[in-house]
Amino acid sequence: MSAPPPDNPFDDLFSLLRPDRLLRHPLATGEGISVCILDSGIERAAVESKFQRLGQTILPIEGGVFTAERVEPLPYEGHQSTPHGTTVADILLTLAPRIRLYSADVFGPRGTCQVEVLIRALRWATNVWQCKVINLSLGVPEPRLQPMQRRHQLLRAVEEAYYKDVLLVAAADNEHPLTRSYPAAFAPSLLSVDKGRFDDPLAFAYRLNESVEFQARGVGYMGPFASEPATSWAAPHLAGIVARLLSLRPNMKLFEIKAMLYWIYQSLERSGTP
Amino acid sequence: MPTDSASVETILIVDDEEAVRRTFGEWLESADLGCDVVVAKDAESALKHANHHTIDLAILDWNLGAGNDGLHLLEDLTLFHPDVSAIMITGFAHQATPLQAMRMGVRDYLDKNQDLDRTTFLKVVGRQLERIRPARRARRLHRELMAFRSAVEKVLPLVQSAAALHEPLPLPAAVGNLIRFLTRTTGATDGVLLVRDYDAQRHPSEMCRAYDGTGRRLDAPLVPFARSLAGSVVSMQKPSVMVDLDRVADAGNLELQPFEHGRASLLAAPMNVAPGVQVVLELFDKQSAGGSSTFREEDRLLVAAAADFAEDLLRQALAERQMHRVLFDAIEAALGASASMAESLEGAAPRPDEPPPAVVLQRLRQGLDEDAVKAEMTLRLAESIRVLALRHGSPAVQHCIGLVENLRQLLDEMTGETRS
Numbered sequence: 001m002s003a004p005p006p007d008n009p010f011d012d013l014f015s016l017l018r019p020d021r022l023l024r025h026p027l028a029t030g031e032g033i034s035v036c037i038l039d040s041g042i043e044r045a046a047v048e049s050k051f052q053r054l055g056q057t058i059l060p061i062e063g064g065v066f067t068a069e070r071v072e073p074l075p076y077e078g079h080q081s082t083p084h085g086t087t088v089a090d091i092l093l094t095l096a097p098r099i100r101l102y103s104a105d106v107f108g109p110r111g112t113c114q115v116e117v118l119i120r121a122l123r124w125a126t127n128v129w130q131c132k133v134i135n136l137s138l139g140v141p142e143p144r145l146q147p148m149q150r151r152h153q154l155l156r157a158v159e160e161a162y163y164k165d166v167l168l169v170a171a172a173d174n175e176h177p178l179t180r181s182y183p184a185a186f187a188p189s190l191l192s193v194d195k196g197r198f199d200d201p202l203a204f205a206y207r208l209n210e211s212v213e214f215q216a217r218g219v220g221y222m223g224p225f226a227s228e229p230a231t232s233w234a235a236p237h238l239a240g241i242v243a244r245l246l247s248l249r250p251n252m253k254l255f256e257i258k259a260m261l262y263w264i265y266q267s268l269e270r271s272g273t274p
Numbered sequence: 275m276p277t278d279s280a281s282v283e284t285i286l287i288v289d290d291e292e293a294v295r296r297t298f299g300e301w302l303e304s305a306d307l308g309c310d311v312v313v314a315k316d317a318e319s320a321l322k323h324a325n326h327h328t329i330d331l332a333i334l335d336w337n338l339g340a341g342n343d344g345l346h347l348l349e350d351l352t353l354f355h356p357d358v359s360a361i362m363i364t365g366f367a368h369q370a371t372p373l374q375a376m377r378m379g380v381r382d383y384l385d386k387n388q389d390l391d392r393t394t395f396l397k398v399v400g401r402q403l404e405r406i407r408p409a410r411r412a413r414r415l416h417r418e419l420m421a422f423r424s425a426v427e428k429v430l431p432l433v434q435s436a437a438a439l440h441e442p443l444p445l446p447a448a449v450g451n452l453i454r455f456l457t458r459t460t461g462a463t464d465g466v467l468l469v470r471d472y473d474a475q476r477h478p479s480e481m482c483r484a485y486d487g488t489g490r491r492l493d494a495p496l497v498p499f500a501r502s503l504a505g506s507v508v509s510m511q512k513p514s515v516m517v518d519l520d521r522v523a524d525a526g527n528l529e530l531q532p533f534e535h536g537r538a539s540l541l542a543a544p545m546n547v548a549p550g551v552q553v554v555l556e557l558f559d560k561q562s563a564g565g566s567s568t569f570r571e572e573d574r575l576l577v578a579a580a581a582d583f584a585e586d587l588l589r590q591a592l593a594e595r596q597m598h599r600v601l602f603d604a605i606e607a608a609l610g611a612s613a614s615m616a617e618s619l620e621g622a623a624p625r626p627d628e629p630p631p632a633v634v635l636q637r638l639r640q641g642l643d644e645d646a647v648k649a650e651m652t653l654r655l656a657e658s659i660r661v662l663a664l665r666h667g668s669p670a671v672q673h674c675i676g677l678v679e680n681l682r683q684l685l686d687e688m689t690g691e692t693r694s
Contacts, residue, residue, distance in 0.1 A: 040509045041500075046526035081500050084509030086527045109479065110472050111499060111508055111552050139511065173511065223525045224506040225514045232510060 019264040023202050028244035030096025035133040035243055036125035037092065037236070038118065039085035041065065041105035044078035047089055050222060056097050061089070062129075063103030066121040068114050073104070073124060081107040087223035088137045088236045094221055095201055095240025098247070102129045106138075115140055115150055119157045126161050132246060134166060135239040137232040139173035139181030155186055162189040167246075167254050169193060169239040171231035172212045185211040191242070191258065195234040204238055206265040214238055214261065283330040283406060284310045285399070288320045288347060289363070290338050298333060301392050307403060317347040324354040330406050331399070336364030345380075352379060357413065359402055363390070381405070450489025452584050453555070457487060460541065460573040462557035466492070466533055468504045470552040484531070497529040503542060504531075504554035513543035513577045515569045534558075541569040543581040547588045555581060 022028065044061050051058045064073025065081075080086050089101060104121040106113045118140070125131045145151040161168055168190035173181035184192040195218025196205055205215040216237035220226030226233065242257055252260070285307075287298045295313045302311045312327070314320035317338055323329070332351055334344035348360050361382045382398045384390050453465040467485045480499060484492040499505045506528070507514050516522060519537045523530045534540070537558045545553040557577065560569050663671045 040505075043527035049526060079500065080527060082505030082509045083501065083503075083525075083527050084506050086525075087506075107509065109474070109500075110550050111470065111505065112546075112549055138509070222527075224503050224522050224528055225510055225516055226522070228510075228514045228516065230510060230512075230514070 019267045022248065022260075022264065023241065023244060025244075025248060028096075028248055030099035030240070030243040031247045032098075032250055033096070033133060033243045033246045034100045034102065034129060034131040035092060035096070035135065035239065036063075036102040036104050036129060036131040037085060037088050037135045037137075038104045038106055038121050038125065039088050039135075039137055040082040040107040041076070041080040041085045042078075042089040042101070042103040043080040043083070043086045044103075046086055046222075047093065050090065051093060051097065058093055058097055059100050061101045061103055063105065064121075064124070065105040065108050066117045066124070067108050067110075068117050071120070073121070074108075076103055076105065081105050081109060081111060083223045084137070084232065087220045087226050088135060088232065090222040091201075091220050091233055091236035092135065092240045092243070095237065096243035096247070099133075099243050102131055113138060113140075115145065115154060119153055122157045122161060126164050126166050132166060132250070133239055133243055134161065134168050135236050136168060136170040136183060137235045139171060139184055139231075141173075141181055142185075145182055151182070154183055158183050158186045158189055162254060165251075165253060167191065167242055167257060169235050169242060171235040173231055187211050187213055189254070191238060191254070193231060193235045193238045195229050195231045197229070201237060202241060202244075204241060204261065204265065206262050213258070216241070282309055283403060283410065284312060284328050286320060286323065286329045286332045286351075287311065287313045288315075288317065288332065288338065288344070289313075289335040290315055291335075294335070294363075298395065301395055302399065305396050305399075307396075307400065309403065317350070320347060321350055321354075324351050329355050329358050330410060331402050332358055332360045333399070334360055334362055336362055348379060357409070359406055361398055361402060450485070450487060452580065452587075453485075453487040453489075453557075456555070456557060456577060456580055459576060460557055460569065461560045461562055461567075462541065462569075463559035463561060465555065465557040466531075468496075468502075468531075468554045468556065470499045470504065470554075472499075472550045472552075484533070486533075492533065494532040496531055499552070501527065501529045502531065503528065503534060503540070504544075504552070504556070507542040507554055508544045508552050511544065513541060513574045513581060515574060516540045516542070517568050538566055539568045541573055541577055543577045545581050545585040545588060547585060548593075553585075553588055555584070 042061055042063070047061065048058065061076075061078070063076035065076060066073045085103065085105065085107075089103070092099065093101065102125060104125055106117050106121045108117075118138075122134065125134050140154070145154065158168060168183065170184040170186075170190050170192050171181075172184040172187075172192045172194045183190065191214060192212050194207065194209070194212045194215045196203075196207075196215030198204070198215075198217040201217055203217060206213065207215045216234040218229035218231065218234045218237075220233040220236075241261070245257065245260060246252060285302060287295055287302075289295045289298070292315070295315065299311055299313050302309065309330075312323055312329075314323060320332075329351060332348060334347055336344045338344060338347065344360075344362055344364075348358075348362075351358050351360075358379055359381045360379050361384060362380050363384050363386060381402055384395060384398055453467060456462070457465050464487050466487075469483045469485070471481045471483075472479055482496040482499060484494070484496060486492055496502075503516070503519070517539045519530055519534055519540055522528065534556070539558070539560050541557045541560070543555045545555065547553050555577070557569070560567050560573070659671060659674060662674060
């Protein structure tokens with residue numbers, strides 16, 4: 001009777017490389033990853049109570065309210081300027097419940113977002129909060145980036161984030177037939193996301209298009225208009241997926257994340273599971 | 275009446291002696307006081323000049339000859355120039371009728387026989403000019419402000435009527451038309467337009483208004499923008515659809531407006547009108563042939579296009595209203611500023627009933643009894659009569675004189691005193 005063949009020492013390693021193993025790994029929770037949501041603030045109590053009901057404990061949400069008048073943000077007191085940001089936060093925490101979440105309220109009580117405030121918040125999230133991932137479920141239409149200098153300032157802020165190893169996930173508001181939406185249109189130095197029809201929150205697709213690379217699930221779970229397909233909800237889905245992957249290997253670069261997302265998508269497509 | 279619009283003060287010298295006129299004129303010219311100097315040999319030529327030109331300071335001979343005296347001339351000059359000041363040249367100061375002199379505006383005396391030389395003359399004139407100049411500037415400014423107010427008050431009604439004419443469409447009417455059009459084309463049951471205006475400097479900072487499909491403003495209390503569907507759709511930056519509104523409101527971060535409760539479906543569109551002003555159109559409860567249904571993609575696209583159009587309409591209406599508001603505010607501010615300045619100038623300018631200068635009182639004392647007590651009483655009486663005359667005119671003084679004479683007669687009869 002012959003002896004059983006020795007275990008292949010790489011089997012375990014290769015088995016980890018299956019997309020499902022990576023995305024649904026027990027340790028892929030977002031643990032150790034700081035994520036900033038540049039949006040309309042987060043109603044902290046509403047989010048906390050929802051996850052409490054689900055038996056999950058989330059880390060305390062911190063943040064600030066950014067205004068045109070001040071260099072430093074006003075203190076975040078746990079409230080939203082509009083419900084939009086809370087829906088985004090809920091999606092991110094649904095996918096990656098152990099992330100450390102920062103709320104950068106760039107709308108504030110005025111209810112409108114100025115490009116300069118957006119840039120200020122972007123830099124604050126990068127340099128002060130030192131977030132690894134920044135979610136932007138908002139877009140600035142091209143006409144509002146006039147004069148050209150303003151567009152350059154936004155581009156520079158996005159590039160600064162890239163060179164500081166920060167991953168920007170931006171909603172590609174690509175519905176308008178003529179104008180482009182920024183910063184998603186700065187696609188090479190960030191992750192631009194369109195909405196897709198996926199049932200699984202962890203599903204996504206690589207769809208290289210004009211200024212768009214990825215698609216993710218376009219519906220949310222909490223708050224007004226959450227069931228309306230929107231790129232606003234697709235961005236935090238991809239940001240959540242990225243946070244999960246980063247919690248397995250926190251030092252991955254943007255191009256590594258893009259390559260991994262591409263590989264996962266290709267693998268799943270080949271196996272017929274997307 | 276002539277005005278003192280000239281940029282420099284005018285000094286009028288009136289003396290019947292040619293040598294005196296020439297000397298005074300030369301002293302003034304050589305001192306380079308920055309004034310115009312006019313000379314007149316008698317009252318008639320002085321008054322002719324005063325009829326057409328401003329006179330700020332009159333240097334008058336007490337005795338002009340031909341039966342005229344300086345005090346009468348001054349009385350006539352004040353008819354042309356109520357604020358004119360005078361320096362009286364006299365050798366008989368102690369004989370002067372001081373009360374009248376004070377009333378007429380005599381501010382100083384120069385005694386031909388005692389202290390009249392170039393130095394004392396220029397000193398007295400300089401002192402009067404120092405007093406006259408600020409008051410004159412204040413009067414001129416006051417007049418200009420009054421002219422400004424008058425002009426603005428004439429313009430204001432014209433501006434207001436022009437604003438009314440140029441207003442392209444009353445806002446509620448435009449809103450009503452828009453809502454009716456979209457309600458009909460999308461099949462919505464009804465619609466509401468929410469306007470939110472935020473100004474950090476105002477209290478309360480947030481003001482929300484809602485208009486229904488007829489353009490009528492809804493009176494119901496509205497929930498804060500931060501917790502509203504309208505706030506959410508503004509952040510969505512595009513027209514969005516929702517169903518079963520009451521169920522979504524359970525999320526804990528949303529409150530429905532009174533007119534949103536019980537709605538089966540909603541199509542909401544944001545309009546970017548101006549910084550700090552958010553406008554959201556909400557259409558409710560789509561109905562189709564089969565009954566209740568939800569808004570479709572074509573409805574959303576139609577509303578998106580209409581919202582772009584409405585955005586321009588509202589932006590234009592708002593800009594015009596803001597322009598008019600700014601204009602009205604500017605005019606009101608200018609009127610307010612001119613009123614307060616005129617008030618303060620009136621307070622600063624010398625008033626006709628202010629006490630006579632100390633130098634005049636001193637002269638009066640010299641001409642009165644040496645007894646200090648009597649002199650003080652006489653001065654008090656003189657001052658009382660002066661104020662009476664200023665406030666109530668000559669009839670009051672005549673009445674006062676009558677009373678005093680009656681009292682004197684009564685006392686004379688009682689005491690047997692017959693001395694006049």
